[in-house]
Amino acid sequence: MVFVALALYGREGASAFCVQDDLEKEVCLTETAKRIVALSPGASELLFSAGAGDSVVAVVAHSDYPPAAKKLPSVGNHTRIDLEALLAFKPDLVITWATGNPKRQIELLQELGLPLFAIEPRTFDGVSSAIERLSILAGTETEGFAKAKHFRSGIAELSEQYLNTEPISVFYQVWEQPLMTINSEHLIGKVLQLCGGENVFGNMPRLVPRISAEAVIQADPQVIITASADGVRNDQLDHWKNYSGLSAVKKNNLFFVPASPISRPTPRLLEASVLICEQLDAARDRL
Incomplete structure (x- = not known):
């Protein structure tokens, strides 16, 4: 409204x-x-x-x-x-x-x-x-x-495009130390939903909860996403490579998005949403 x-x-x-x-x-x-x-x-x-x-x-x-x-x-x-x-x-x-x-x-x-x-x-x-x-x-x-x-x-166009897409489980890493994520009420959580992503921590009560590495391992997401300056790949997700049994690691589904567009509630959230939808499509192709 x-x-x-x-x-x-x-x-x-x-x-x-x-x-x-x-x-x-x-x-x-x-x-x-x-x-x-x-x-x-x-x-x-x-x-x-x-x-x-x-x-x-x-x-x-x-x-x-x-x-x-x-x-x-x-x-x-x-x-x-x-x-x-x-x-x-x-x-x-x-x-x-x-x-x-x-x-x-x-x-x-x-x-x-x-x-x-x-x-x-x-x-x-x-x-x-x-x-x-x-x-x-x-x-x-x-x-x-x-x-x-x-x-x-x-x-609306993205919503229509991904309305019946195959769900894929996602962990969005907000911060590495301490390890933090978002729930489904967060605007980033709504971007994941828009693209057919199932947030493995979507039901957490806090918008930006702290979690443990053990919780991520137990959830075993098919995709892990984090933000970086200009979406450039860096070492923020490297520690997950130590857990070779993780589905996201096995399929090399570790993705980066530009920090400002995904973290600010502005029109650039649309371009960030398009990118995440494309990344989840790429991840589905690797399953």
């Missing part, structure tokens, strides 16, 4: 641009935002996708896409915000990461009366919806809604 609303109301008849954020809080602006600060790399990327790049005045560390985002001033990182630097930009809208930014610092921004819009897309449609809502707040609906439509269409 897309939580998008554009209304005209407010004090003394002022026009208000109102949307609901991912914490189900209504955010209203009397004018479209022209000085936006983004407090996560994903938020920066979503703003540019929404056509609001020209209105972004500051970002946080690792905001590296699109290239224009790298040229913007930083106000710290997503876990430690430089509030003094942020306030110096006099933002008329701050895009927060619902579960990723420091709670107390976000509360301080609220107390100061800054308009805050929290994002945390957990579904494919949530990504499209976030783009649409941001475009409403920035007054860039034409570009934003077009980008959202393109993403929805691409995901």
